[in-house]
Amino acid sequence: MSDLLYYIIAGVLTLGVLAGIAMMSRVERSSKGNRLSAVCMALAVLVTVYRYQLISDAGLWIAMALGAALSLMGARRVKMIEMPQAVALLNGFGGVASAIVGAMELANPSVISGFSTATAGLAVLVGTLTLTGSLVAAFKLQGLMKQQPHIWPAHTAITILSLAVSALPVVLMTIGLPVGWTTALCFMASGLFGVAFAARVGGADMPITISLLNSFSGVAAGIAGLAIADPLLVAIGGIVGASGLLLTQIMCRAMNRSLMDILLGKTTVLTHHTNAVPWDVSHKYGIPAEDGADGEALIGSEEPETNLSELMREAKRIIIVPGYGMALAQAQGLVKNIADKFEADGKEVKYAIHPVAGRMPGHMNILLAEVDVPYDQLYEMDDINPEFERCDVAIVIGANDVVNPAANTAEGTPIYGMPILHVEKAKHLILCNYDTKPGYSGVDNPLYLKSHKITLLLGDAKDTLAGLLAEL
Amino acid sequence: MHPIILLLIFIVSSLVGYKLIANVPSLLHTPLMSGMNALSGVTLLSALAATGAAVAFGSRVFGFLAIILATINIVGGFNVTARMLSLFKRKEKAK
Numbered sequence: 091m092s093d094l095l096y097y098i099i100a101g102v103l104t105l106g107v108l109a110g111i112a113m114m115s116r117v118e119r120s121s122k123g124n125r126l127s128a129v130c131m132a133l134a135v136l137v138t139v140y141r142y143q144l145i146s147d148a149g150l151w152i153a154m155a156l157g158a159a160l161s162l163m164g165a166r167r168v169k170m171i172e173m174p175q176a177v178a179l180l181n182g183f184g185g186v187a188s189a190i191v192g193a194m195e196l197a198n199p200s201v202i203s204g205f206s207t208a209t210a211g212l213a214v215l216v217g218t219l220t221l222t223g224s225l226v227a228a229f230k231l232q233g234l235m236k237q238q239p240h241i242w243p244a245h246t247a248i249t250i251l252s253l254a255v256s257a258l259p260v261v262l263m264t265i266g267l268p269v270g271w272t273t274a275l276c277f278m279a280s281g282l283f284g285v286a287f288a289a290r291v292g293g294a295d296m297p298i299t300i301s302l303l304n305s306f307s308g309v310a311a312g313i314a315g316l317a318i319a320d321p322l323l324v325a326i327g328g329i330v331g332a333s334g335l336l337l338t339q340i341m342c343r344a345m346n347r348s349l350m351d352i353l354l355g356k357t358t359v360l361t362h363h364t365n366a367v368p369w370d371v372s373h374k375y376g377i378p379a380e381d382g383a384d385g386e387a388l389i390g391s392e393e394p395e396t397n398l399s400e401l402m403r404e405a406k407r408i409i410i411v412p413g414y415g416m417a418l419a420q421a422q423g424l425v426k427n428i429a430d431k432f433e434a435d436g437k438e439v440k441y442a443i444h445p446v447a448g449r450m451p452g453h454m455n456i457l458l459a460e461v462d463v464p465y466d467q468l469y470e471m472d473d474i475n476p477e478f479e480r481c482d483v484a485i486v487i488g489a490n491d492v493v494n495p496a497a498n499t500a501e502g503t504p505i506y507g508m509p510i511l512h513v514e515k516a517k518h519l520i521l522c523n524y525d526t527k528p529g530y531s532g533v534d535n536p537l538y539l540k541s542h543k544i545t546l547l548l549g550d551a552k553d554t555l556a557g558l559l560a561e562l
Numbered sequence: 563m564h565p566i567i568l569l570l571i572f573i574v575s576s577l578v579g580y581k582l583i584a585n586v587p588s589l590l591h592t593p594l595m596s597g598m599n600a601l602s603g604v605t606l607l608s609a610l611a612a613t614g615a616a617v618a619f620g621s622r623v624f625g626f627l628a629i630i631l632a633t634i635n636i637v638g639g640f641n642v643t644a645r646m647l648s649l650f651k652r653k654e655k656a657k
Contacts, residue, residue, distance in 0.1 A: 097563070104575065107601065108582060114594055115585040121647045124597055128640040131604065138607045144614040153613075153626040154606075157633025164634075165641035170649075176642060177596050180635050184602040187609055187632035190624050194612040197621060205565045304595055307602040312572055314608045319563045321571050326604040328572040329579030333598040336583050337591060445588055452591030456646050464653035470588050 091141045099137055100322035106130035107326060111333075117465055134322055170460045171417055174450040175231035178224045178300055181307045185220025188213050188310035189277070195317045196269040204264050209317040211260035214273060215280045217310040219256070222284030224303050227296065230288075231449060237293035242286075249286040256280035291352065294414075294491070294530040296449045297341045298352050305334025337451050344445035344471075346497075346508040398545055399561035401518055405482035408432050409474065411442045411511055412454055415488020415524060419551035422461040425487060428555060429463070431562045441467050442474040442484075442511050444492035475512050484516035485558075488551050490529030495536055503533045513537070519544045522554045593646040600639025606632035 107130050113123025135154075144150055168176045192213030195206065229235040242248060256279035259272035291299045312327020342349055402408075410425060429439045441463065447454035455468055469477075478484060486493055493513045497505040513519055514537060525548055526538040537544060547554040586594050609632050613625025 093563075108578060111579065111582045111594075111597075112585070114590055114597065115582075115587065117587075117590065117647075117650050120590055120593065120650075121644065124593070124640060124643045124647055127597060127601060131601070131636055131640075134604065134607055135610070138610050142611050142614045144610060147614055149622070149626060150610055150613060150629060153629035154633045157630040158637045160630070161634040161636075161638030162641060165638045165645070168642060170646070173592060173596070173642065173646070176638075177592075177599050180596075180599050180638050181602065183631040184599065184605060184635035187603070187628040187635065188605040190628035190631075191605060191608045191612050194616060194621055194625060194628075197618075198612070198615070301595070304599055304602070308598065311602050311605040311608075314605050316565070316568050316572070318608050318611060319565075319568060320608060320611070321563060321568065323604055323608055324568050324571045325575035326601050328575035330598045330602045330604075332576040332580040333583045333594070336580055337595060340588070340591075443588070450592055451595060452588055452593070455589050456592050456649060459646075459649040459651070462651065465589060465650045466653055468589055 091137075096137070096141055097321055100134075100320075100325070103130045103134050103137075103322060104325040104329075107329065111329070170456050171420075172232070173456065174296060174300055174448075174453060175228040177450060178228040178231065178303065181300075181303050182221045182224030182228070184307040185217045185224065185303075185310050187217070188307070188314040189215075189217025189221065191314045192217060192317060193273055193277075195314075196263065196273050206317050206319075207269070208260060208264040209313050211263050211273070211276060213310055213314040213317055214276050215256050215260060216306055216313060218277050218280040219284035219287075220303055220306040220310055222281045223288040223299070223306070224284075226285055226288035227291075227299050227303065230293065231296060239292045240289040242289075245286065245290060249283065249290075252279050252283040252286055256283055292530070293449070294446070295345070295347075295352065297446055297451050297453070298338060298345065298347070298349075300450045301334050301337035301341050302349075302352075303334075305331050305338060308332075308334055341446060341451055344509060346505070398520075398558075401545075402432075402483060402558075402562060403435075405432075405437060405518075407438045407440075407477075407481040407483075409440050409442050409478060409481045409484045409513075409516065411444075411484060411486040411489050411493060411513055412447065412458065413444075413487060413489025413492060414448055414454075415490075416551050417448065417454070417457050417488070419488060419524075421487065421551040421555050422457055422463075424552060424555040424559060425458075426461045426463055428485075428559050428562065429467075431559065439467060440469050440474060440477065440481075442471065442478075442513075443468050444471055444489070444511055447489065447492060471509060471511060478512045478515040481516045483518045483520060484513045485520045485522065486513055487522045487555065488524070490523060490535055491531045491533070493535075493537065494529065494531075494533060496533050500533055504531045505533050517543065520547065520558070521545070522547045522551055522558070524548065524550065589650075590647075593643045596639055596646065597643040600636050600643060603632045603635030603639060606636060 110123040110127035113119040192210040195210035259276040263272040308330025315323025432439050495514050497508045497510045609628035
């Protein structure tokens with residue numbers, strides 16, 4: 091196959107992949123878009139095998155068959171709540187594959203140009219840190235490691251130093267030093283960097299880490315493409331890198347954090363419990379305080395139960411705000427049952443989805459789609475926020491920081507400035523949470539203060555929702 | 563292919579990809595990410611080329627490892643994406 095022909099084919103396949111991505115902008119066409127991308131990749135593999143005349147190399151086919159069989163076994167079994175760690179793991183695999191290719195290129199005596207050496211070295215660097223970072227993220231999400239930020243002594247120094255020591259061998263091999271020990275050093279230092287940066291990120295910041303690692307795995311593939319001068323790899327690697335970066339930006343904005351803060355570990359939550367919310371907060375938010383309310387957090391619902399069922403019976407518009415707590419309690423099915431009951435009575439039900447609800451971008455949507463919640467009832471934050479004023483009852487299930495009005499006022503706390511769902515504007519609010527402790531950010535939630543427009547149902551979401559369902 | 567052209571391809575595809583991906587609603591961000599993840603397995607092409615050219619036994623072994631891992635990435639990625647996308651139903655169909 092002539093190079094020109096390959097370049098044309100590579101161009102067509104890249105366009106195919108881009109068309110597949112464009113089709114992901116609408117749900118109806120998204121499955122077809124995914125299939126189109128998959129077909130393009132399969133064609134790319136066949137073209138590559140033909141181009142390098144590898145058809146008779148049985149080992150390659152066996153390796154691909156083995157990989158396909160292994161991944162199908164895993165992919166069929168993974169649960170939707172485990173999707174973040176599954177994606178992290180797959181990211182790591184792609185990253186390390188690129189790193190290995192980089193190392194093979196360096197070991198190849200026919201590679202002499204400085205550009206190839208530098209890019210192959212970079213592929214080792216980015217690929218390895220993608221692997222180790224993804225493994226740490228996956229372990230944390232799977233509960234094999236503690237979710238809290240792990241902070242070592244001199245963590246920032248280790249992070250910066252390991253990155254510098256990973257970059258140094260790439261420079262050294264480019265200017266002509268032996269590739270053997272420089273590659274080994276690069277592997278070790280970048281591996282350490284991946285661990286150092288992922289270890290410090292806590293559970294709720296995972297969406298940012300996963301997006302970033304996704305970007306890295308694409309960049310690693312793109313750099314490997316530069317090393318072997320393959321335009322198809324370069325193009326697709328670039329697309330994936332950009333996509334991961336965009337999602338990282340969206341997640342950072344939704345959490346009001348800068349990327350540098352995440353990388354340098356300034357994501358840590360409040361180390362000491364501060365009372366970020368003044369007791370007179372109920373006035374500030376227009377939450378009418380009950381007579382004699384002294385600002386103590388309400389423990390358990392003091393509302394007579396008849397009130398609650400009456401309230402729900404009379405409500406016309408209902409907004410459900412699901413958080414990760416709902417997913418942890420596996421209460422999605424009950425949420426859907428409650429919504430069904432409301433709808434059967436002719437009420438309007440909408441779901442408000444915060445961008446960082448869950449452990450990866452868009453995670454909450456698939457958790458709800460899994461229990462057959464129609465996707466046209468799922469609303470993004472900006473679309474649903476103006477509707478809280480008009481809604482009769484908002485039901486918050488296992489969400490805390492993303493509905494915490496303190497984000498608007500409590501300066502100096504981790505959530506200050508974070509966009510939130512304005513549930514406090516609803517005519518009545520039902521909060522189903524495990525306890526009244528502050529959320530992941532460590533900032534008190536003024537919604538837990540005594541107020542007659544707020545009903546607090548504490549305990550496991552499965553139990554409280556079952557109770558709620560019985561009221562209907 | 564000249565390095566400058568390759569770098570240009572990298573930049574242009576990143577920009578075009580960025581534009582297209584910005585249109586994807588947050589509703590689909592998880593399947594988008596797993597789909598992109600599958601695409602990052604495109605490094606399989608370079609693993610195939612490098613392994614096919616390798617003669618030393620050690621290089622072949624590493625090459626096979628890279629092929630297996632990249633294939634897991636691609637096949638697994640597209641598979642979980644398809645599974646997730648099949649979950650999304652409109653109201654009429656959900657009933």
